[in-house]
Amino acid sequence: MDKRNRALLFRHRLQTVMQEREVTRSALARAVGVDRSTVSQLLGLDTARLPNAQVVAECAAALGVSADWLLGLTDLPERAADLLAASMVVSEAPRAPVDEQILAWHTEAAGYKIRHVPATLPDMLKTEEMLHWEYEPHLGRTTDQAIGASHDRLNWMRQSLSDFEVAMPLFEVESLVNRSGYYRGLDPGIRDRQVAHLIALHKQLYPSLRIFLYDARRVWSAPLTIFGPLVGVLYLGQHYLAFREKERVRALTAHFDGLVREAYISARAWPDHLQALFDSRD
Numbered sequence: 406m407d408k409r410n411r412a413l414l415f416r417h418r419l420q421t422v423m424q425e426r427e428v429t430r431s432a433l434a435r436a437v438g439v440d441r442s443t444v445s446q447l448l449g450l451d452t453a454r455l456p457n458a459q460v461v462a463e464c465a466a467a468l469g470v471s472a473d474w475l476l477g478l479t480d481l482p483e484r485a486a487d488l489l490a491a492s493m494v495v496s497e498a499p500r501a502p503v504d505e506q507i508l509a510w511h512t513e514a515a516g517y518k519i520r521h522v523p524a525t526l527p528d529m530l531k532t533e534e535m536l537h538w539e540y541e542p543h544l545g546r547t548t549d550q551a552i553g554a555s556h557d558r559l560n561w562m563r564q565s566l567s568d569f570e571v572a573m574p575l576f577e578v579e580s581l582v583n584r585s586g587y588y589r590g591l592d593p594g595i596r597d598r599q600v601a602h603l604i605a606l607h608k609q610l611y612p613s614l615r616i617f618l619y620d621a622r623r624v625w626s627a628p629l630t631i632f633g634p635l636v637g638v639l640y641l642g643q644h645y646l647a648f649r650e651k652e653r654v655r656a657l658t659a660h661f662d663g664l665v666r667e668a669y670i671s672a673r674a675w676p677d678h679l680q681a682l683f684d685s686r687d
Contacts, residue, residue, distance in 0.1 A: 412455050414477040416448055422468045422475075422482070436467035497644055506645065510632045511567070517633020518568045520661045524628040524640060525587055526599075527571055530606060535599045538591060567633075569614045570672075572664040574621035582682045600683050607676040615672035617665050624667045631657050 423433060430448070434441040437460060447456055447464075455461075455476075465472040474482040497506075511519070521527060528536065533552060541548045580586040584596055606614065619626075628640040637657035639646040648654060670678045 408455070411477050415455060415461075415475055418470075418475050418477070418482075419464060419468075420448055422470055426468055428468065433464065433467060437463040508561075510630070510636055510638065510647075511561075514567060514632035514635050516566050517635065518570060519633070520570045520572075520631040520658065522572050522626045522629050522661065522664065523577075525577065526573075526581065526603075530571075530603060532595070532599050532602050534595050538595055568612075570661070570665065571614070571616045572626070572661060572668065573616065573618055575618050575669055576621060578618065578679055579682060582679070582686050597683075600679060603679060604676045611672070616675045617668035617672050618670035618675055618678065619664050619667050620669045623669075624664055626660065626664055629657060629661070631661055634658075 423429075428436075430444045431441050434444045437444070439460065443460075447460075456464075458472075461472050461475055465475055470482045471479065473479045525539070526535075531539070536552050537548055540552070576586070580588050581591075581596065582600065584591045584593065588596070607616070629638060630640075631637045631654065634651070634654060635649065637648045637654040639648075639657075648657070
Protein backbone atom coordinates (compact mmCIF):
# COMPACT_ATOMS: atom_id res chain seq x y z
CA MET A 406 0.00 0.00 0.00
CA ASP A 407 1.44 3.34 -0.98
CA LYS A 408 1.66 6.24 1.44
CA ARG A 409 -1.38 8.10 0.12
CA ASN A 410 -3.66 5.06 0.29
CA ARG A 411 -2.46 4.26 3.79
CA ALA A 412 -3.16 7.84 4.85
CA LEU A 413 -6.67 7.61 3.40
CA LEU A 414 -7.28 4.35 5.24
CA PHE A 415 -5.95 5.80 8.47
CA ARG A 416 -8.31 8.78 8.25
CA HIS A 417 -11.26 6.56 7.38
CA ARG A 418 -10.63 4.18 10.28
CA LEU A 419 -9.95 6.99 12.72
CA GLN A 420 -13.18 8.73 11.77
CA THR A 421 -15.15 5.46 11.88
CA VAL A 422 -14.03 4.48 15.35
CA MET A 423 -14.57 8.01 16.66
CA GLN A 424 -18.16 7.86 15.44
CA GLU A 425 -18.67 4.39 16.93
CA ARG A 426 -17.26 5.51 20.29
CA GLU A 427 -19.02 8.90 20.04
CA VAL A 428 -15.72 10.68 20.64
CA THR A 429 -15.52 14.30 19.47
CA ARG A 430 -12.44 15.93 18.01
CA SER A 431 -12.02 17.99 21.16
CA ALA A 432 -12.26 14.91 23.39
CA LEU A 433 -9.72 13.01 21.29
CA ALA A 434 -7.37 15.99 21.31
CA ARG A 435 -7.50 16.15 25.12
CA ALA A 436 -6.91 12.37 25.43
CA VAL A 437 -3.96 12.46 23.01
CA GLY A 438 -2.50 15.68 24.39
CA VAL A 439 -2.60 17.72 21.16
CA ASP A 440 -4.51 20.72 19.86
CA ARG A 441 -7.95 20.25 18.33
CA SER A 442 -6.51 21.60 15.09
CA THR A 443 -4.07 18.65 15.00
CA VAL A 444 -6.98 16.19 15.15
CA SER A 445 -8.72 18.15 12.39
CA GLN A 446 -5.58 17.80 10.27
CA LEU A 447 -5.54 14.04 10.92
CA LEU A 448 -9.08 13.84 9.60
CA GLY A 449 -8.47 16.23 6.68
CA LEU A 450 -9.08 14.99 3.15
CA ASP A 451 -6.37 16.95 1.37
CA THR A 452 -3.15 15.46 2.73
CA ALA A 453 -1.21 12.26 2.20
CA ARG A 454 0.76 12.76 5.40
CA LEU A 455 0.62 10.26 8.24
CA PRO A 456 1.06 11.37 11.86
CA ASN A 457 4.12 10.31 13.79
CA ALA A 458 4.17 7.04 15.69
CA GLN A 459 3.53 8.68 19.06
CA VAL A 460 0.32 10.34 17.88
CA VAL A 461 -0.89 7.12 16.23
CA ALA A 462 -0.21 5.17 19.42
CA GLU A 463 -1.99 7.74 21.60
CA CYS A 464 -5.02 7.81 19.26
CA ALA A 465 -5.20 4.02 19.33
CA ALA A 466 -4.96 3.90 23.12
CA ALA A 467 -7.60 6.58 23.56
CA LEU A 468 -10.03 4.81 21.24
CA GLY A 469 -9.35 1.28 22.44
CA VAL A 470 -8.05 -0.10 19.14
CA SER A 471 -4.66 -1.22 17.90
CA ALA A 472 -2.24 1.15 16.15
CA ASP A 473 -1.66 -1.54 13.52
CA TRP A 474 -5.36 -1.48 12.66
CA LEU A 475 -5.43 2.30 12.33
CA LEU A 476 -2.49 2.09 9.94
CA GLY A 477 -4.02 -0.71 7.88
CA LEU A 478 -1.46 -3.33 8.94
CA THR A 479 -4.18 -5.66 10.22
CA ASP A 480 -7.92 -6.08 9.83
CA LEU A 481 -8.38 -6.83 13.53
CA PRO A 482 -9.17 -3.64 15.47
CA GLU A 483 -8.62 -5.26 18.87
CA ARG A 484 -5.39 -4.65 20.72
CA ALA A 485 -2.98 -7.56 21.08
CA ALA A 486 -3.67 -7.95 24.81
CA ASP A 487 -7.42 -7.98 24.18
CA LEU A 488 -7.04 -10.55 21.39
CA LEU A 489 -4.95 -12.76 23.64
CA ALA A 490 -7.41 -12.46 26.51
CA ALA A 491 -10.32 -13.34 24.21
CA SER A 492 -8.55 -16.20 22.45
CA MET A 493 -7.11 -17.99 25.50
CA VAL A 494 -8.96 -18.56 28.74
CA VAL A 495 -7.85 -20.48 31.83
CA SER A 496 -10.70 -21.80 33.96
CA GLU A 497 -11.02 -24.26 36.81
CA ALA A 498 -11.63 -27.93 36.01
CA PRO A 499 -13.54 -29.47 38.93
CA ARG A 500 -13.15 -33.19 39.50
CA ALA A 501 -16.61 -34.38 38.46
CA PRO A 502 -18.21 -36.50 35.70
CA VAL A 503 -19.24 -33.32 33.91
CA ASP A 504 -19.22 -29.66 34.94
CA GLU A 505 -20.98 -26.52 33.78
CA GLN A 506 -18.08 -25.36 31.62
CA ILE A 507 -17.83 -28.63 29.69
CA LEU A 508 -21.61 -28.69 29.20
CA ALA A 509 -21.53 -25.08 27.95
CA TRP A 510 -18.87 -25.92 25.35
CA HIS A 511 -20.83 -28.96 24.21
CA THR A 512 -24.02 -26.91 23.96
CA GLU A 513 -22.28 -24.17 21.98
CA ALA A 514 -20.87 -26.73 19.53
CA ALA A 515 -24.08 -28.74 19.07
CA GLY A 516 -24.16 -29.98 15.48
CA TYR A 517 -20.39 -29.71 15.01
CA LYS A 518 -17.98 -32.62 15.23
CA ILE A 519 -16.45 -33.06 18.68
CA ARG A 520 -12.89 -34.43 18.71
CA HIS A 521 -11.67 -35.78 22.03
CA VAL A 522 -8.47 -37.21 23.49
CA PRO A 523 -9.48 -38.24 27.03
CA ALA A 524 -7.26 -38.57 30.08
CA THR A 525 -8.93 -41.93 30.80
CA LEU A 526 -12.02 -43.45 29.22
CA PRO A 527 -14.42 -40.63 28.25
CA ASP A 528 -16.92 -40.09 31.09
CA MET A 529 -19.83 -40.17 28.65
CA LEU A 530 -18.90 -43.78 27.77
CA LYS A 531 -18.63 -45.05 31.34
CA THR A 532 -21.17 -47.10 33.22
CA GLU A 533 -22.62 -45.59 36.37
CA GLU A 534 -20.79 -48.07 38.59
CA MET A 535 -17.55 -47.20 36.78
CA LEU A 536 -18.16 -43.53 37.56
CA HIS A 537 -18.71 -44.45 41.21
CA TRP A 538 -15.43 -46.39 41.33
CA GLU A 539 -13.51 -43.55 39.71
CA TYR A 540 -14.92 -40.56 41.58
CA GLU A 541 -15.60 -41.96 45.04
CA PRO A 542 -11.99 -41.54 46.30
CA HIS A 543 -12.24 -37.84 45.50
CA LEU A 544 -15.91 -37.05 46.15
CA GLY A 545 -16.51 -39.43 49.06
CA ARG A 546 -20.07 -39.34 50.35
CA THR A 547 -21.12 -36.84 47.70
CA THR A 548 -20.41 -39.29 44.84
CA ASP A 549 -24.06 -40.30 44.41
CA GLN A 550 -25.15 -36.68 44.43
CA ALA A 551 -22.49 -35.62 41.92
CA ILE A 552 -23.26 -38.47 39.52
CA GLY A 553 -26.97 -37.91 39.90
CA ALA A 554 -26.58 -34.22 39.09
CA SER A 555 -24.49 -35.11 36.05
CA HIS A 556 -26.73 -37.90 34.77
CA ASP A 557 -28.97 -35.78 32.56
CA ARG A 558 -25.99 -33.82 31.24
CA LEU A 559 -24.12 -36.99 30.33
CA ASN A 560 -27.21 -38.31 28.57
CA TRP A 561 -27.61 -35.03 26.68
CA MET A 562 -24.00 -35.26 25.51
CA ARG A 563 -24.52 -38.89 24.47
CA GLN A 564 -27.66 -38.01 22.51
CA SER A 565 -26.60 -34.66 21.03
CA LEU A 566 -26.57 -34.02 17.29
CA SER A 567 -22.78 -33.81 17.26
CA ASP A 568 -20.57 -36.55 15.85
CA PHE A 569 -17.90 -37.68 18.30
CA GLU A 570 -14.42 -38.82 17.39
CA VAL A 571 -12.34 -40.18 20.26
CA ALA A 572 -8.64 -41.01 20.00
CA MET A 573 -7.13 -43.04 22.82
CA PRO A 574 -3.75 -44.73 23.29
CA LEU A 575 -3.68 -48.50 23.00
CA PHE A 576 -2.50 -48.84 26.59
CA GLU A 577 -5.72 -47.26 27.90
CA VAL A 578 -7.95 -50.17 26.87
CA GLU A 579 -5.22 -52.68 27.69
CA SER A 580 -5.01 -51.25 31.21
CA LEU A 581 -8.79 -51.39 31.55
CA VAL A 582 -9.01 -55.01 30.45
CA ASN A 583 -6.04 -56.09 32.60
CA ARG A 584 -7.08 -53.88 35.55
CA SER A 585 -3.57 -52.41 35.63
CA GLY A 586 -2.12 -48.93 35.90
CA TYR A 587 -4.92 -46.41 36.42
CA TYR A 588 -7.45 -49.25 36.73
CA ARG A 589 -5.55 -51.21 39.35
CA GLY A 590 -8.00 -52.39 42.00
CA LEU A 591 -11.05 -52.18 39.72
CA ASP A 592 -13.56 -54.91 40.53
CA PRO A 593 -13.56 -57.57 37.76
CA GLY A 594 -17.33 -57.40 37.49
CA ILE A 595 -17.27 -53.63 36.94
CA ARG A 596 -14.57 -54.15 34.31
CA ASP A 597 -16.58 -56.86 32.56
CA ARG A 598 -19.72 -54.73 32.40
CA GLN A 599 -17.77 -51.68 31.25
CA VAL A 600 -16.23 -53.62 28.36
CA ALA A 601 -19.65 -54.95 27.36
CA HIS A 602 -21.06 -51.42 27.59
CA LEU A 603 -18.37 -50.03 25.27
CA ILE A 604 -19.03 -52.71 22.67
CA ALA A 605 -22.79 -52.14 22.91
CA LEU A 606 -22.31 -48.36 22.49
CA HIS A 607 -20.33 -48.95 19.31
CA LYS A 608 -23.16 -51.06 17.87
CA GLN A 609 -25.70 -48.46 18.93
CA LEU A 610 -23.94 -45.23 17.94
CA TYR A 611 -21.42 -45.99 15.17
CA PRO A 612 -20.67 -44.06 12.93
CA SER A 613 -21.81 -41.05 15.01
CA LEU A 614 -19.36 -42.26 17.65
CA ARG A 615 -15.97 -43.27 16.28
CA ILE A 616 -13.16 -44.46 18.54
CA PHE A 617 -9.58 -44.78 17.30
CA LEU A 618 -6.65 -46.34 19.12
CA TYR A 619 -3.16 -45.01 18.48
CA ASP A 620 0.24 -46.29 19.56
CA ALA A 621 1.64 -43.83 22.10
CA ARG A 622 5.16 -44.99 21.26
CA ARG A 623 4.70 -43.53 17.79
CA VAL A 624 2.55 -40.47 18.53
CA TRP A 625 1.52 -38.81 21.75
CA SER A 626 -1.12 -36.36 22.88
CA ALA A 627 -2.12 -34.46 25.98
CA PRO A 628 -5.82 -34.71 26.90
CA LEU A 629 -7.81 -32.27 24.77
CA THR A 630 -11.21 -31.62 23.22
CA ILE A 631 -11.94 -29.65 20.07
CA PHE A 632 -15.50 -28.34 19.83
CA GLY A 633 -15.98 -28.00 16.08
CA PRO A 634 -14.25 -24.86 14.75
CA LEU A 635 -15.16 -22.91 17.89
CA VAL A 636 -13.00 -23.90 20.86
CA GLY A 637 -9.95 -26.06 21.47
CA VAL A 638 -9.43 -27.12 25.10
CA LEU A 639 -6.36 -28.61 26.79
CA TYR A 640 -6.74 -30.28 30.18
CA LEU A 641 -4.18 -29.31 32.79
CA GLY A 642 -5.43 -31.29 35.77
CA GLN A 643 -7.23 -28.71 37.86
CA HIS A 644 -7.66 -26.22 35.00
CA TYR A 645 -8.80 -25.97 31.39
CA LEU A 646 -6.81 -23.96 28.86
CA ALA A 647 -9.27 -22.93 26.14
CA PHE A 648 -8.36 -21.38 22.78
CA ARG A 649 -10.82 -19.60 20.51
CA GLU A 650 -8.39 -18.06 18.01
CA LYS A 651 -9.04 -19.81 14.68
CA GLU A 652 -5.45 -20.66 13.86
CA ARG A 653 -4.90 -22.34 17.22
CA VAL A 654 -8.13 -24.31 16.93
CA ARG A 655 -7.03 -25.40 13.44
CA ALA A 656 -3.63 -26.44 14.82
CA LEU A 657 -5.23 -28.58 17.53
CA THR A 658 -7.61 -30.06 14.93
CA ALA A 659 -4.67 -30.93 12.67
CA HIS A 660 -2.95 -32.57 15.64
CA PHE A 661 -6.03 -34.69 16.36
CA ASP A 662 -6.45 -35.62 12.71
CA GLY A 663 -2.82 -36.76 12.76
CA LEU A 664 -3.65 -39.14 15.62
CA VAL A 665 -6.52 -40.54 13.55
CA ARG A 666 -4.29 -41.02 10.50
CA GLU A 667 -1.70 -42.79 12.67
CA ALA A 668 -4.33 -44.91 14.44
CA TYR A 669 -3.21 -48.50 14.98
CA ILE A 670 -6.83 -49.64 15.35
CA SER A 671 -9.56 -48.06 13.22
CA ALA A 672 -12.97 -46.93 14.47
CA ARG A 673 -14.65 -49.87 12.74
CA ALA A 674 -12.22 -52.44 14.14
CA TRP A 675 -11.83 -51.17 17.69
CA PRO A 676 -14.64 -53.22 19.37
CA ASP A 677 -13.18 -56.43 17.90
CA HIS A 678 -9.79 -55.42 19.29
CA LEU A 679 -11.35 -54.77 22.68
CA GLN A 680 -13.17 -58.11 22.63
CA ALA A 681 -9.95 -59.92 21.67
CA LEU A 682 -8.11 -58.29 24.57
CA PHE A 683 -10.92 -59.25 26.91
CA ASP A 684 -10.99 -62.88 25.69
CA SER A 685 -7.21 -63.22 26.17
CA ARG A 686 -7.02 -61.50 29.58
CA ASP A 687 -5.06 -63.14 32.39
